Amino acid sequence: MASVAQENPGISPTSARLKLYSFWRSTCSWRVRIALNLKGLPYDYKAVNFGKGEHLSEEFTKLSPLRFVPALVHxxxxxxxxxxxxxxxxxxxxxxxxxxxxxxxKAISLQAATLVGSNIQPFQNGGLLILIEEKFGPEEHLAWPKHFIEKGFTALEKLLKDVAGKYSVGDQLTLADIFLAPQVYNARRFNVDMSKFPTLNRINQELAELPEFQAALPERQPDAKA
Structure with missing residues (x-):
């Protein structure tokens, strides 16, 4: 597993160094990278190469019994x-x-986070999509996640439209924003028309301008594919 230190000058490291086991395109790992950046916490990036089956290793299974990323060691x-x-x-x-x-x-922020984490993201999981394609054909590979993303975003738009400020809940960055940004990225991967969700689209545009969010982008991770 490859490793690289992520530093934030001016922030004193904790007594125990944070280690994040991550995969560059994992939206779940992406959320944690954003949070670490927003909190100004230095950490060691431990890349888990799914293509080489590193998530199946005994070493990683001890950290994450389901063999999913992310895993944090502190x-x-x-x-x-x-x-x-x-x-x-x-x-x-x-x-x-x-x-x-x-x-x-606080309750709305947590509700938004769990809406994405429990009702949208699992239906775009790579392993699940492979299984769907094998059983139902390649057209379902795109149709399945698009359906659940649009369903979830319809609910999320209604939840946030009356409480959103600059960000999802007012003008403070919260877990709702941390879950939203990676999911919008995946929505576009599955050809979701974000103009249907004006509140979410506007918030995401604000988030895209923040350096902490930019640094967490998949293509900026050390294990990103060329």
Whole structure:
């Protein structure tokens, strides 16, 4: 597994160095990279090469029993699953909070995050799409994720349109934004017309201008394909 350090000058490292096991195009890993950038936390990037089957290794299975990325190692603490990692980071490193103090907005941010994480992203999982294509044909490979992305984005648009400010819930960056940006990227991969979702599209345009989001882009990761 390849490794590279991600540094943020001016931020003192924690006593235990954070290690992120990631795959460049994984939207789940992408969420964690954004959060680490927003919190200004230096970390070691541990690339997991799925093409070479590194996710199936005994070493990685000990970190992530489902053999999915991301996995975060912080000293003796091991956390797999992006939402669990993000909540761990939020509690462990409360500076630059990613959840609002307002309980209503906090609930909406968490609802938006779980809507994407539980009701959209699983239906575009690479392994699932391969299985669908094998059983139902190549046309379903695109139709399946597009259907669930549009269904989920319709709900997310309704959820956020009355609470959005510059970002998803007001003017503070939250977990809702961290989950939104990678999912819009994948929506475009599956030919979803983002003009149907004006609130989400506008928010994503704001997020795309932020250096912390830009640094987390798949093509900027050390294991990105040429």
């Amino acid at each position: 000293g003796d603490v091991i956390v797999a699953d992006s939402l669990a990692i993000l909540l761990y980071l939020e509690d462990k490193f409360p500076e630059h909070p990613l959840l609002p103090d307002d309980l209503h907005l």
